[in-house]
Amino acid sequence: MLSAALALPTSLPAADFGPGADRFRIAAGWFPSNFDTTVRVDNKKINIGDEINLERDLGLDDTSNAFYGAFLWRFKKRHRLSVSYYDFSRKNSAKAKRELEIGDTIVPAGAKIETEFDLEVFPIAYQYSFVQSEKIEFSGNIGLHWTNVGFGIEGKGFIGEEDVREFDEKADAKASAPLPLLGLGFDYWFTPRWLAKADGQYFYLSLSDDVFDYSGSLSNLRIATEYVPYRGLGLGVAVNWFKMDVDVEDPDWYGRLEYEYWGPQLYLSYRFR
Secondary structure, rough: HHHHHHHHHHHHOOOOOOOOOOOEEEEEEEEEEEEEEEEEEOOOEEEEEOOOOOOHOOOOOOOEEEHHHEEEEEEOOOEEEEEEEEEEEEEEEEEEEEEEEEEOEEOOOEEEEEEEEEEEEOOOOOEEEEEEEEOEEEEEEEEEEEEEEEEEEEEEEEEEOOOEEEEEEEEEEEEEEEEEEEEEEEEEEEOEEEEEEEEEEEEEEEEEEOOOOEEEEEEEEEEEEEEEEEEEEEEEEEEEEEEEEEEEEEEEEEEEEEEEEEEEEEEEEEEEE
């Protein structure tokens, strides 16, 4: 029985993958992340609002678990389309540590407020492989990093000890922030079952016209290793760092968003020929 157990790994069907061998790839996993989030919601008729760090000023947890998903289609040997999805949502109830101006709302220091911050990220990219050999695939990518973000607060209660006054306010802002992206990717297959990956993207854009005023930058770096023990089924571990800093004038959000996260990713993948 012991000899059969020891022989089991070598009896599995060969993964038989490498650069250019996968036609489709799907992946899904868990992304425990660390956050640093600063927002500003302006009153577009009067003045600029306060810069608010959500973790420090409003008590949002600086760690959270997120869902990660990805899909890749290799429609020709050197040509790929990829779509990824990240969903970050956080809520908290705490007292404001200082007076905050959020859009048309003034939140007094000491007011108990409910805070909600939602972020959905959709990177969509076309990739072309400049180098493709038995073990190496080196590619360039161009695409769009689409971000849907929503921020809201709601508070109700009484503030103060000597001069007691009622507080009943709510404010919210939402926006879709599209940023183009340019990047490079490198895959190295140590064996037909084990590979290492590194991907990076950066872009800066400033655009202003009669209907739209938008500027911002995006940086992303991801390093991963993946083992494919059975046919196309893979087990992966990655580290991902991301930062976005945008100023935008949108009908539902005038202001600024600076968002940074990093953390490990644990995921399953499956490749189809």
